[in-house]
């Protein structure tokens with residue numbers, strides 16, 4: 001039953017039915033939240049034993065002889081740096097372990113560019129114009145950092161789940177005020193797509209007019225698989241070694257969705273010179289990171305395999321929730337030609353495009369029925385989705401039962417908003 005093929009009378013009948021379904025949900029007084037990509041309490045329970053991995057009897061002297069209880073070791077524990085190096089596909093010597101948040105490292109990295117500059121260039125804050133490329137839909141908090149520092153945000157459309165590279169190549173080659181580009185290359189937020197080898201190679205081969213151009217390569221979901229056939233991401237650093245662009249990419253990741261958000265460990269990596277500039281900047285900020293938390297993580301997970309095994313437990317909890325979302329979307333919206341969505345192999349989100357012009361109304365209808373969604377437009381620069389069509393669904397936090405209801409409300413709201421629009425349009 002494709003809505004666009006229905007007559008006005010059929011649309012009105014359908015609207016009466018859908019309105020009844022919607023009103024029934026309204027009457028339930030629901031209070032559900034599919035807004036932010038947070039792990040559920042069961043996921044957090046998985047790592048509670050990590051709190052016992054560091055006790056008064058633990059060895060707190062590192063292989064380097066450093067006392068982990070004391071100041072120092074600004075780059076972090078060698079064992080943990082080696083693990084992060086593998087996940088970020090970089091060399092261990094280029095890894096800097098930070099505090100509890102990769103977003104914090106990204107903020108500091110941009111802040112350092114603003115005040116001190118990279119590659120010997122004038123600090124960004126002292127340049128006339130500064131712009132940043134924002135592949136969209138993307139991660140709202142990325143865009144917010146660069147907006148906060150006064151960059152002009154340039155929307156680069158995601159085409160088939162990847163940034164429009166023709167546009168990226170053209171813009172960065174011709175405009176020296178473009179200082180960088182945000183990327184979530186694996187299981188991207190919110191599309192859940194992974195950049196193809198070709199796109200990674202084209203990013204490695206960029207010829208930016210700005211000598212201080214940086215690719216912010218946020219690999220937040222690098223090992224967050226939902227299936228047994230995970231996506232593979234080409235090694236950007238190795239590609240940059242071939243093109244001579246090793247100072248362009250800056251890599252980020254964290255254990256926020258492996259151990260505890262807010263109490264995990266974050267890391268970054270970059271080329272030699274970029275690391276040097278950033279380390280110096282950091283040295284004024286702190287006399288060293290929390291190495292006891294790093295030790296707790298290392299004692300608990302031990303090595304890369306230990307973390308990968310642990311991630312299978314996360315998968316067991318969250319994959320069924322994604323399945324409920326996808327099954328319900330297919331069953332409720334599959335034949336109506338009013339929405340399309342991504343079916344990711346990993347990450348934390350499903351991205352839904354509802355009928356153009358309807359996203360805000362869908363979010364509003366859901367809210368009235370007690371289901372909170374991420375604000376429409378949030379995944380675009382300045383919070384403005386030019387098509388008013390994209391909505392990010394975050395299935396991880398609610399329980400399976402809550403998820404079932406929440407996504408059913410979402411589908412009813414999507415149908416109602418589409419019918420309102422079609423009826424409005426046919427009345428004109």
Ligand SMILES: Cc1ncc(COP(=O)(O)O)c(C=O)c1O
Pocket residue numbers: 037100101102103104139184189218220253254255256261262266
């Ligand atoms: C793409 C992406 N990067 C970073 C973060 C936040 O990471 P952290 O907790 O390490 O600051 C998130 C959280 O949702 C995210 O989706």
